Amino acid sequence: MVRYDVDGKNPVGVHPLSKPPNLIRQFLLLPRARCLYHALGLRSYLGGVSGEKFLRSATSWKRQQQEGKSEKNDRGSVPSTIALNLNPHKYCMLSLVRGKSDMSNFPSLVKIMERLRGEGGCEWDRTQTHASLRQYLLEEVHEVVDAISRKNAEQLREELGDLLFQILFHAQIARENGDFDITDVIDSISEKMVRRHPHVFAGASATTPEAVSHQWEHIKKTVENRNHSSIIGGVPRSFPSLLRAAKVTKKAARAGFDWENTGQVMKKVEEEMEELVNAVSEGDPENMEHELGNAIFALVNLARFLNINPEVAMISANERFERRFEAMEKIAMESGCSIENSDLSTLDRFWEKAKKITK
Structure with a gap:
């Protein structure tokens, strides 16, 4: 089997190994080690695989090294590779990656971040800490989710x-x-993904x-x-409440603490709603809050049985209400009146019209 490098040149022989190779260093996007090995065990030179001939597997790398030295003596230079023709600070990827996906712009982005935080950089960026950036991290995550919900590929790319x-x-x-850098982050997630997917990278079955x-x-x-201390432990308390409830109940269910079918969960939801109605009739604020929480928790369990993420479902419901309310405002304006000055029956009529023209 033959594959080519990012320029469509230098044919590479692909030899499957009898044992899974170490896959970690191949994922590095920044220069670090001089010699890297790609997924199928072929020796590479700073991210490129050389040669007009097939290479042996990584288990024969010493012989490949000797052959490389021999070629260097014969030709006065090391085997030509795509990596050696590029700035090493801008390129360090697998030889199997082609075209636009070479990720050579990733180190440039890292340099931009370094410049912003360095001497003569941006004063706002330089004053930020892990703690001060928390709100912005949350905002960016939510904006990504919003772009996905809107099915807007251009917005998703930007977010x-x-x-x-x-x-x-x-x-x-x-x-x-002095704690870690982006390369350590990439190392860590690469190791974790390989370790947690033995059915892909090793001989396990799933x-x-x-x-x-x-x-x-x-x-x-x-x-790991x-x-x-608890079976349901390990769920961050900073998670949104619906998401945290879904995570906790999923852990409890894995331990066997669960209903047998959806019908049983529906019955539990009805019980909790009845208790909420009773609490409302009694008028005790603390008890109403308690029973409302139980009812929502039961609905989260129902969502799990229906394979629905309650957090995502709630986000969709919020967005749907916003679209319909905005449509209702437009209908009211076209009718020559305002939302604030309309009676309830008129608003109900506008709302029903809005539901018909929005999803």
């Missing part, structure tokens, strides 16, 4: 870029503090999404030793 920049921001601050999920949790507990 993903903003989110990526937030990640680089935190990595740069950590680097300045043929269904459920099996993959169970395997994922097993690896977290056994290999992520054990908490």
Whole structure:
């Protein structure tokens, strides 16, 4: 099997290995180690694979090194590769990556972040800390979700870029503090993804999404030793309430504390709603809050049984209400009246019209 480098040149022989190679260094986007190995175990030179001939697998790298030295002596230079023809600070990717996806612009983005935080940079950027950036990180995440909800690819591209920049921001601050840098972040997630997908990168088997999920949790507990004092522990308290409820109940369900079918959950929702009605009739604010919380929690469990993310469902409901209300305002204006000065029956009529013209 033959593949070519990013310029469509230098044919590369692909040899599957008998044992899975170490896949971590191949994911690095910034120059670090001199010698990298790509996914199928072929020796590469700073991200490019040389040669008009097939290379041996990574297990024979010493012989490849000797052959490289021999070629250098014969021709006066190392084997020509795409990587060696580029600025090493702008290129360090797999030889199998082609065209626009070479990611050579990633180091440039890192340099921009360094410049903003450095001497003569931006005074606002230089004063930021991990803590001060929390609100902006949350805002960017929500804007990404909004772009996805709107199915706007152009907006999604832009918002993903903003989110990526937030990640680089935190990595740069950590680097300045002597904690870690963006390369360490890439190392960490690469190792984690390979480790948690043995059915892809090793000989494990997981043929269904459920099996993959169970395997994922097993690896977290056994290999990574992520054990908490409680079975439902480990869910960040800073999560939005609906999302946190979904996570907690999912953990409890994995331990066997769950209903058997959707009908049982529906019955529980009805029970909680009845208790909420009773609390409202009694007029005790504290009890009403308690029962309302129970009713919402029961609905979160129902969402889990229906394979619906309650947080996403709530976001959609908010957006749907906003679209319909804005449409109702437009209908009212076209009718020569305003929302504020219309009676309830008129508003109901406007609302029904708005529902028909919006999704």
